[in-house]
Amino acid sequence: MEQPDHLQPKNFPRLVNDSFLCACRKQDTSHVPVWCMRQAGRYLPEFRETRAAQDFFETCRSPEICCELTLQPLRRFPLDAAIIFSDILVIPQALGMEVHMEPGRGPVFSEPLKDPEDMKKLKTKIDVVEELGYVFRAITLTRHKLEGRVPLIGFTGAPWTLMTYMIEGGGSNTMSKAKRWLYQHPKISHTLLQLLTDVIVDYLVGQVAAGAQALQVFESHAGCLGPKQFSEFALPYLRSIASRVKSKLKSDNMDAVPMIVFAKDGHYAIEELAESSYDVIGLDWTMCPKEVRQKLAGRKALQGNLDPCALYASKENIEKMVKQMLEDFGHQGYIANLGHGLYPDMDPEHVGAFVDAVHKFSKTETKEN
Numbered sequence: 001m002e003q004p005d006h007l008q009p010k011n012f013p014r015l016v017n018d019s020f021l022c023a024c025r026k027q028d029t030s031h032v033p034v035w036c037m038r039q040a041g042r043y044l045p046e047f048r049e050t051r052a053a054q055d056f057f058e059t060c061r062s063p064e065i066c067c068e069l070t071l072q073p074l075r076r077f078p079l080d081a082a083i084i085f086s087d088i089l090v091i092p093q094a095l096g097m098e099v100h101m102e103p104g105r106g107p108v109f110s111e112p113l114k115d116p117e118d119m120k121k122l123k124t125k126i127d128v129v130e131e132l133g134y135v136f137r138a139i140t141l142t143r144h145k146l147e148g149r150v151p152l153i154g155f156t157g158a159p160w161t162l163m164t165y166m167i168e169g170g171g172s173n174t175m176s177k178a179k180r181w182l183y184q185h186p187k188i189s190h191t192l193l194q195l196l197t198d199v200i201v202d203y204l205v206g207q208v209a210a211g212a213q214a215l216q217v218f219e220s221h222a223g224c225l226g227p228k229q230f231s232e233f234a235l236p237y238l239r240s241i242a243s244r245v246k247s248k249l250k251s252d253n254m255d256a257v258p259m260i261v262f263a264k265d266g267h268y269a270i271e272e273l274a275e276s277s278y279d280v281i282g283l284d285w286t287m288c289p290k291e292v293r294q295k296l297a298g299r300k301a302l303q304g305n306l307d308p309c310a311l312y313a314s315k316e317n318i319e320k321m322v323k324q325m326l327e328d329f330g331h332q333g334y335i336a337n338l339g340h341g342l343y344p345d346m347d348p349e350h351v352g353a354f355v356d357a358v359h360k361f362s363k364t365e366t367k368e369n
C-alpha cells in the first residue's frame with residue numbers, strides 16, 4: 001500500500017527561510033542566521049513534559065515524538081534552523097551495544113569494550129536502513145511538518161567521540177580507558193575508527209535521502225587528544241567522512257548539502273579542518289573569532305561561539321555580548337550559535353534574548369536593485 005505523503009521523502013514543502021543554507025555557502029543573507037546546539041532540550045518545560053513519559057532511547061525511536069521535540073524550540077524562538085532530535089549514541093546501539101540514559105548521570109553502556117577481544121561483539125557490517133531507519137523516518141516526518149519554515153539539520157557523532165563512549169562506557173573526565181587503546185592498541189583502534197567511519201558515511205547519506213538539508217558532525221571529545229593524536233586518530237576519519245558523503249551524494253544523484261564540523265576544544269586543528277571538505281567550521285567559546293577569521297582567510301564559513309554560560313547573564317548583557325560577537329565574526333559566511341549546547345537550567349527567556357539579539361544587530365535593509 002502506498003504510504004501517505006508526509007511519511008515519504010518526496011514532495012517536501014518549499015523552503016521559505018534559506019538564510020542558514022546561504023550562510024553555510026558564504027552567500028549574502030538579509031540577517032545572520034542563528035540556531036543553538038541542544039535547542040531541543042530540558043531547559044524547555046514542554047520538552048520535560050513530553051520526555052517524562054518514557055525512556056530516552058525509546059523517545060529517539062519514536063518519529064512522532066522526535067518530530068514534536070524538534071519543533072518545540074521553533075514555536076518559541078525565531079530560529080533559522082532546526083536540528084533533528086536524536087542522539088549520537090544510536091550508532092553504538094546499531095552496532096549491537098546496549099546503552100541506556102540514567103537520569104542525572106547520562107549515558108551508561110552495560111558492557112563497554114574492555115579490551116580488543118571485545119571488538120568481536122560488534123557487528124561488522126550493518127544495514128543503516130534496518131538499524132537506524134527510525135531516525136530517517138523522524139527526519140522525513142519533521143521535514144514535512146516544518147512546512148519549509150527553516151532547514152532541517154541531521155547529525156552524527158564523529159568516530160573518535162563515539163569510540164570514547166564505547167570504551168569508557170559513559171562520560172569520563174580523562175578518557176584514559178579510550179586513550180589507553182590509542183597507545184597500547186593503535187592498530188585495533190584504527191580498525192574500530194574505520195568501522196565507525198563506514199557506518200557514519202551510510203548513516204549521513206541516509207539522513208540526506210530522508211530529507212536532512214545540512215549535516216553536523218560532533219567531535220565533542222577532540223579536546224582530550226593533543227595535536228599529534230588528533231592528526232592520527234581523529235582528523236583522517238573526519239576528512240574521509242566529508243569527502244565520502246559528498247561523493248556518495250553525487251553518485252546517487254542527490255543534491256549536495258552543507259556539512260559542519262564541530263571539534264570541541266580542537267583549537268590546534270582549525271587550519272587542518274579548514275583544508276577538509278567541510279563547508280562550515282564550528283567554534284567553541286574558547287576560540288577568538290577574529291583570530292580564526294584571520295587564520296582561515298575566508299576559506300570557510302564559521303559557526304559559534306558564545307559561551308553557553310553567558311546566557312546566565314542579564315538580557316542587557318547578553319545583547320552586548322552578541323553585538324560584540326557579530327562584530328568579531330563579521331556578518332558574511334557566519335552562523336550564530338553557542339560554543340556548545342544549552343544546559344538544562346537555562347532560562348528560555350534568555351535563550352530568546354540571544355536569538356533576538358542576533359537578528360536585531362544583523363538585519364540589513366533590503367537594497368533596491
Ligand code: CP3
Binds near residue numbers: 171
Ligand atoms: O541539539 C539538539 O537539540 C538535538 C538533539 C541532540 C541530543 N543529543 C539530544 C539529547 C544532539 C545533537 C545530541 C548530541 C550528543 N549526544 C552529543 C554531541 C553534542 C555534545 O553535547 O557534545 C553527545 C556527546 C551526546 C551524548 C549524550 N546524550 C550525553 C552525554 C547525554 C547526557 C547529557 C545530559 O545533559 O544529561 C545525552 C542525553 C541527551 N541527548 C539529552 C538530550 C536532549 C538530555 C537527556 C534527556 O532528555 O533525558
